[in-house]
Amino acid sequence: MHTVLNDVHPITSFCYYIGVMILSMMFLHPVFLIGELFLFILYNICQHNGAKMKQMFKGAWFFIGVIVIVNPLLNHQGTHHLFYIGRNPITLEAIIYGGLLALSFCCLMFIFLSYNLVITSHKFLYLFSRISPQLALLTMITMRFVPLFIRRLTTIKAIQKTRGIQMDSGNIKTRARNGMHLVQILLVCSLEEALQTADSMEARGYGVKKRSSYLRYHMEKRDIFSLILGAIILGICIYGKLKGFGDLQIYPSLGSFGLKGIEDVMLLILTLLFTGYPLILEGREWLWWRWQK
Amino acid sequence: MSKVKKNVWWLVFSLLFLLVLTVAISDQYYLLVSFLFLIGTMVPLYSRFEKKKIQSREIVFLAVLGAIAAASRVLFFAIPSVQPMTFVVIVSGMVLGSEGGFMIGATGALVSNMFLGQGPWTPWQMFSWSMIGLIAGLLKDSALLKNMRSRLLFGFVMGFLFGWVINLWSVIAYIHPLSWLAFIQAYIASFYFDLAHALSNVFFLWLFSSSWIKVMRRFQKKYGLLD
Structure with missing residues (x-):
């Protein structure tokens, strides 16, 4: 689904995703992480990503389980001993630490789920084409080739089937061998065709002059404002983290789950403000629409 | 030099x-x-x-091989850990040298993830595949890759190394405190997947490396590319 974050300048949205990745890994505190997770789920729902979220959990629950279980098995620090396996105590602290890491992992998964919708490959290449034009060209051509090759492969498959080379039946060894045979035919015909295209590009004057480019995106006031504000918030958060705020005290002994003081509350508000940026954009748009009517 | x-x-x-x-x-x-x-x-x-x-021919040549690597990974996505991408990267490195192998590995990983979904694993996959291409390119004139048996061994080892490097980020990020035991556990947990990857490398290299190298050398010679 199209959200407002899809419309802002690619630099702004890319910086947003880098920022939330840093924030979700920086503050290992249950209140922070649950708040962020809630906002990410809300935003993913806004993007109509519900089915994908379910599918992701099917793939990721095993890894989440491993994070929660392996940490207490390997780590025996802490004072709240729950029970013993052999001589090694399983401590409450280690379990909670594992849980926090698992929460942070969930956040990361949700971030990438919405990242894949917002930063399309077109925007990604736009971002990097100015840093490294040759590389961006290579990536762009490669990307364009993948669907073409898959389409071409179906044609090759149909033709080769009349010769008895097919992937539909036989044991796994024959199938894999036939499959690679098809890919080899694809290699030969694609290379021939692509190199001729390259020659014709050259013949039409590719690389003679510096290329101009059509830029679809414009930096608006909104982008500059959000970039500056975001940088300030992120700066304050990193400063706060370095000063030791926003952390749950786990070792040597578990601290309280609550926030420790005004500094922690401030950091929490700033973090949630940063994380909720796409939702704020969405809400602003919604209000604007209502007022105009 | x-x-x-x-x-x-x-x-x-x-x-x-x-x-x-x-x-x-x-x-x-x-x-x-x-x-x-x-x-x-x-x-x-x-x-x-x-x-x-770089000539446009050379860019296109790299792009075709990168796209074949990426497309084959997308096609074989249903079978976990079995994909010909590593094979394509090794073979390209052997023909084009270390730089070509590096570019094909990195681009193939990035582009295939544009179809399969980007994640925290993308940089690690780009690193691992590009390094496989680089190493294959560096060793292209050595006896190790010229001899079929040691080439198969190379593919087998690369399959395991690939999985081990990919494991690194998850262990470093989510297990605390780090210990050798944590790494060994992670490697045991991924053993089956790494083995499948290594064996599929051996299989593809055994059956197809000679003919693919022949095809690519021929194109390289015909168009005078990346010598």
């Missing part, structure tokens, strides 16, 4: 220095350091490619 060697030594030295420095200061920032390692290894190679004046 001597300048290149000097640069490589300088790079290795500075990366090692970085490692020692961080361990000396604090043992908390492994994830950050490992990321700096990725950047420190890949950015110089990328910028070398960027600075080179």
